[in-house]
Amino acid sequence: MAIDCRRGRALHFPAMRRRQAGAVFFDGSKGKFLKLTPPVTRASAMLGAALFASACSTVPGETMAPFGVQREVRERVLTLARSADPQCKDPKISTTEIVEVHPDGRAAAEMWMVAQCGRRVNYIVSFPARKNAGFTVRAER
Numbered sequence: 001m002a003i004d005c006r007r008g009r010a011l012h013f014p015a016m017r018r019r020q021a022g023a024v025f026f027d028g029s030k031g032k033f034l035k036l037t038p039p040v041t042r043a044s045a046m047l048g049a050a051l052f053a054s055a056c057s058t059v060p061g062e063t064m065a066p067f068g069v070q071r072e073v074r075e076r077v078l079t080l081a082r083s084a085d086p087q088c089k090d091p092k093i094s095t096t097e098i099v100e101v102h103p104d105g106r107a108a109a110e111m112w113m114v115a116q117c118g119r120r121v122n123y124i125v126s127f128p129a130r131k132n133a134g135f136t137v138r139a140e141r
């Protein structure tokens with residue numbers, strides 16, 4: 001199984017069938033058995049799950065941005081939050097809200113709230129009407 005971050009769903013590969021207690025897999029696409037030792041299998045599965053979870057993690061709230069854009073916006077918002085208050089080392093996105101919508105249903109503006117040293121700071125993320133045109137971020141006044 002793999003995770004498709006762009007569509008937020010799990011993908012199943014039916015060519016890989018489980019045999020013998022998780023130690024041997026049959027790869028139907030290659031027509032042969034693959035041997036995996038159980039400790040390596042468990043460690044690899046845990047590492048893979050952690051990587052998929054971090055790669056596909058979403059921000060809380062109502063954001064309509066795709067996963068890849070969410071990641072970029074989150075990094076830019078947190079960078080602005082850190083530069084606005086350098087003493088606060090660990091700001092976190094607490095929630096997001098849709099503020100304005102384009103006629104085609106896509107978000108035109110979203111408010112991203114950051115919890116930072118016991119206070120809440122809001123950032124407005126604007127998405128232009130043209131698709132794939134990027135975004136801008138500014139602190140709310």
